[in-house]
């Protein structure tokens with residue numbers, strides 16, 4: 274990973290005068306990202322990105338982070354009354370470009386700051402998703418990059434007969450896409466929104482209505498579990514941990530878990546690995562490598578049973 278060059282950038286940047294920006298805790302602090310590349314913790318704020326750089330398509334704020342959003346190398350984050358204050362050592366565009374080029378899929382991309390409204394984290398209420406079911410295709414735009422990335426990752430693993438479980442499948446569009454690419458799989462979906470499940474039923478092999486804290490896919494039968502619900506706005510950080518552990522129970526030993534989404538993932542790779550998983554990837558890049566996004570590819574330990582908490 275060009276370690277000497279990155280160490281040099283980190284060392285020379287640390288001699289510079291720090292700069293800072295702040296974000297109110299009840300505004301959008303969740304847009305602040307930290308991308309760990311070797312000795313550098315590249316910090317910046319997510320803004321609208323190019324989904325398809327080759328076309329003139331309008332910018333869109335989804336899951337993509339482009340180098341232009343990086344401000345510098347993180348020094349520290351402090352809570353100053355109602356604001357998070359982020360201090361960093363500024364980097365020039367050439368240094369940012371070198372660091373971004375050196376990154377690989379093992380680099381961790383975090384969105385560490387939570388929005389707090391009167392001191393508490395919030396998520397959309399279940400009724401919100403029932404409402405979105407009236408126009409489910411409106412959710413698809415942000416999913417295209419993620420779907421293609423998952424299909425590529427799974428291409429060698431979904432050779433036929435595998436069970437793929439999505440514990441919060443919404444309208445089943447993601448599973449239907451995988452089924453189209455890999456017709457031999459058995460697609461199992463679950464969601465707690467009755468309106469979403471009514472649509473999913475027409476698209477996937479097996480569909481269940483219910484809270485995924487109680488997985489309705491049989492214990493240790495899934496070869497792949499896709500978690501697109503451990504995200505900001507969908508659940509809170511505490512709920513995300515409980516839902517991760519619940520989803521893990523459906524996975525067979527040495528099965529694959531994929532965690533992603535177009536709003537920030539709320540569980541860290543450090544925590545997920547501590548639950549008995551190995552992280553083979555923590556991020557992925559667009560095909561043109563113009564942007565990076567969160568995508569955790571985790572392998573469950575071979576142990577027959579996970580830790581008692583799971």
Ligand SMILES: C[S@@+](CC[C@H](N)C(=O)[O-])C[C@H]1O[C@@H](n2cnc3c(N)ncnc32)[C@H](O)[C@@H]1O
Pocket residue numbers: 399402412440441442443444463464465466469483484485486501502507508516535
């Ligand atoms: C999967 S995420 C969003 C994924 C994708 N961005 C989309 O919009 O299709 C949203 C879905 O998670 C579901 N969901 C949230 N919490 C859940 C839970 N505890 N159990 C089952 N489904 C849940 C919601 O009902 C909603 O359909």
